[in-house]
Amino acid sequence: MVQLKAKPDYTKVDPNFKPLPKNGWLSTIDPEFAKVKDAADAAVAQLWEPGLDMAAFKAAWMSPPPAPEGCPVEGVDVATELRKIPMRDGAEIEIKIYKSKTPSAETPALVVRFHGGGWVVGGHTTEEPESLLLAGKANVVVVSVDYRMAPEYVFPYAIDDCWDAAKWAKANAASLGADPERIIFIGSSAGAGLAAGALNFPAVCHPKFFPHDKYEGGSYQQNHDASVVDAIKMEFFLDLYIPNPTPDPGHSPLLADSLKGTAPALVQVAGLDPLRDEGIAYAERLQAEGVPVELHTYQGMPHCFYMFAAHPKSADYYSRSLEFVKKAAAKSA
Secondary structure, rough: OOOOOOOOOOOOOOOOOOOOOOOHHHOOOOOOHHHHHHHHHHHHHHHHOOOOOOHHHHHHOOOOOOOOOOOEEEEOOEEEEEEEEEEOOOOOEEEEEEEEEEOOOOEEEEEEEOOOOOOOOOOOOOHHHHHHHHHHHOOOEEEEOOOOOOOOOOOHHHHHHHHHHHHHHOOOOHHHHOOOOEEEEOOOOOOOOOOOEEOOOOOOOOOOOOOOOOOOOOOOHHHOOOOOOOOHHHHHHHHHHHHOOOOOOOOHHOOOOOOOOOEEEEEEEEOOOHHHHHHHHHHHHHHOOOOEEEEEEEEEEOOHHOOOOOHHHHHHHHHHHHHHHHHHOOOOO
């Protein structure tokens, strides 16, 4: 059953909180988003009806977001296929494979996608327009992973399933028509915390353990009542997935002893998002340890703002994802 806390446990909501000097300006609301904010908040509120049972809650999050202009179309430009693959404990999970219907002279690279949804909701449809865009325009085969989710399956099930699926995809790349030596991980929100590569609105540090002594971390306080996902809703997801949190880099990669040697990364961060500062901190950490990283911030936009497909910043978001994957997928990269 869906039951939100009255107040967050990991975030101190201080009415006298002042925006912090480096990242605080990013919360200034985007003028175009401001025009649709009330309607967006009303739509999201319907997904959080008190007392909604978990099955209905999960089902309500399965509608795909609107596709950006010019997005390839499933069945027309991109062929898709569902398969079941084995996990380490003998269970099977579903993957969805996206392949361009226009053959390329060069063997496609392999993209393994981990969807967002707070480790509780979501599936292949959560970022489906992006999967179609990449498969149709970037010469890659996309494998979307429907990992097992909370509350039935708590940490580390999601990360174990994603890793097992990635290993399966590499081992079976020939049957997918992809190059097993060119692999890109991509994820949004919770999925970004499971990926290394393209990380969009990443959840990379439990707020209880954020290293405030090393990085500016005011976004949970500043954006505690933000649109789409606020501090209380984020803690709802965290508590279901990590019911007894400890400072573990498995769920909080920002806490890892080292990030040296990880893959080049794209990090895209929404300014009006509780997760903003951990995404920026993660990009700073990568850069400090010599990992090539692109960081893009979007002032005044909420978590997962790609759902507002007509907004110019959504076009920028999709364009940067596509260009990053194209570059990473090229044999000369």
